[in-house]
Amino acid sequence: MRINNDQIREYNQRGQAEHSRMLGFLAETLEKRGIDVNETINRLHELQVAIPSWALGSGGTRFGRFPVGGEPGTLEAKLEDVGLLHKITQATSSVSLHIPWDIPEDASARKKQAEELGIRFEAVNSNTFQDQPGQPYTYKFGSLSANDSMSRNLAVEHNLEVIKYGEMLGSKSITVWLADGSSYPGQNNFRRAFRNTEDSLHKIYEGLPTDWKMLIEYKPYEPHFYSTVIQDWGTSLMLAESCGKQAYTLVDLGHHLPNTNIEQIVSTLIMRGRLGGFHFNDSKYGDDDLTCGSIKPFQLFLICNEIIDGMNQNTAGNPPIEWMIDASHNLKDPLVDLMQSLEAIRLAYAQALIVDREALNEAQSANDVSRAQEIIQDAYRTDMRPLLAEVRKQHGGALNPLGFYRDQSVREQLIAERGKNVVASGL
Numbered sequence: 555m556r557i558n559n560d561q562i563r564e565y566n567q568r569g570q571a572e573h574s575r576m577l578g579f580l581a582e583t584l585e586k587r588g589i590d591v592n593e594t595i596n597r598l599h600e601l602q603v604a605i606p607s608w609a610l611g612s613g614g615t616r617f618g619r620f621p622v623g624g625e626p627g628t629l630e631a632k633l634e635d636v637g638l639l640h641k642i643t644q645a646t647s648s649v650s651l652h653i654p655w656d657i658p659e660d661a662s663a664r665k666k667q668a669e670e671l672g673i674r675f676e677a678v679n680s681n682t683f684q685d686q687p688g689q690p691y692t693y694k695f696g697s698l699s700a701n702d703s704m705s706r707n708l709a710v711e712h713n714l715e716v717i718k719y720g721e722m723l724g725s726k727s728i729t730v731w732l733a734d735g736s737s738y739p740g741q742n743n744f745r746r747a748f749r750n751t752e753d754s755l756h757k758i759y760e761g762l763p764t765d766w767k768m769l770i771e772y773k774p775y776e777p778h779f780y781s782t783v784i785q786d787w788g789t790s791l792m793l794a795e796s797c798g799k800q801a802y803t804l805v806d807l808g809h810h811l812p813n814t815n816i817e818q819i820v821s822t823l824i825m826r827g828r829l830g831g832f833h834f835n836d837s838k839y840g841d842d843d844l845t846c847g848s849i850k851p852f853q854l855f856l857i858c859n860e861i862i863d864g865m866n867q868n869t870a871g872n873p874p875i876e877w878m879i880d881a882s883h884n885l886k887d888p889l890v891d892l893m894q895s896l897e898a899i900r901l902a903y904a905q906a907l908i909v910d911r912e913a914l915n916e917a918q919s920a921n922d923v924s925r926a927q928e929i930i931q932d933a934y935r936t937d938m939r940p941l942l943a944e945v946r947k948q949h950g951g952a953l954n955p956l957g958f959y960r961d962q963s964v965r966e967q968l969i970a971e972r973g974k975n976v977v978a979s980g981l
């Protein structure tokens with residue numbers, strides 16, 4: 555289904571009076587604080603977050619999956635959904651594919667379709683955490699780290715193939731996430747697993763086009779429960795440095811043990827110029843893949859704060875960070891959930907943009923702890939939502955994406971078009 559500009563315009567007109575009132579108050583408040591509202595609007599529009607192709611259907615847990623209906627059953631339909639999201643939110647101008655869940659059968663047609671929808675292809679993701687039908691060697695005991703060289707080679711070949719697909723679509727990066735690890739003490743040799751992984755990554759890196767990046771993700775546990783080969787940011791950074799300049803660490807918010815100070819990790823990686831990508835989600839316990847900002851919005855804000863501060867200085871020449879949502883939707887309508895995430899990310903970013911950095915720097919230098927805390931919390935407690943609505947409106951999006959989505963009965967229309975039982979590929 556397609557949404558046209560008139561539908562959005564008509565919807566926005568209905569909310570315009572209330573929007574003007576709220577925006578007027580916020581703009582005045584910000585200007586009094588010496589903040590350039592138009593510049594903030596432009597910076598917010600630049601924050602475009604990719605949608606992963608596997609997040610457009612209902613995600614399951616290992617206990618079950620409850621499809622929402624009208625899910626996109628093909629890559630073409632998935633792109634349509636991302637186009638739809640972008641049309642409404644103006645905040646997600648790219649899509650990230652997972653191969654082989656979403657092999658582009660006709661790459662040029664998909665590329666053309668994406669262009670028409672105003673979206674492009676961001677990082678491609680390899681998948682060596684599942685065996686594919688008929689696969690000659692298993693990943694059961696590891697892929698890039700496997701003791702069996704045949705499994706390792708297969709995994710390397712798969713990653714090289716994923717790069718080929720990405721090239722056809724115009725992607726410029728590959729994300730490698732490994733499920734490799736062990737579940738029992740003594741099951742495997744840590745150093746051998748690390749060296750095998752390093753060696754395999756080098757082979758993939760050799761096949762990386764010169765204008766591409768390799769993003770290496772880490773995760774402390776799951777699916778293995780005793781050890782993970784790339785368990786943390788330090789291990790990922792070591793591997794990235796060992797591969798070369800085009801390799802970076804990717805931070806997934808759900809891939810930390812409880813209470814880890816993620817903002818500090820982000821700050822350190824930018825300082826070294828190695829923060830390549832970001833997977834947004836939220837969690838209470840582990841890799842819960844919940845809606846961004848639903849559990850720890852303050853943490854999200856603090857992370858954005860470090861990103862903005864780090865990238866303002868950027869002495870190590872960290873490249874622009876690749877943003878992506880990496881969530882799973884097992885209760886909510888995936889499109890609604892994604893819109894909530896997009897809003898939460900932009901809100902945290904908007905609040906971080908207005909931190910009074912000069913005053914903060916002075917307070918820090920003077921060891922004025924309470925003043926520093928006030929400055930941070932002052933920004934966090936500013937309701938920037940009217941400005942987010944304004945950014946969207948200026949670029950043709952809906953003042954209130956969720957309101958618009960419900961008003962136009964988008965899910966009902968998708969169900970009518972695609973049927974109740976179609977299920978999207980993914981976890």
Ligand code: RM4
Pocket residue numbers: 679731771773806833841880981
């Ligand atoms: C992993 C990791 C990867 C994602 C898979 C589906 O936990 O977050 O980024 O591709 O899940």
Ligand code: MN
Pocket residue numbers: 731771806833880
């Ligand atoms: Mn991830």
Ligand code: MN
Pocket residue numbers: 806808809841880
């Ligand atoms: Mn994850």
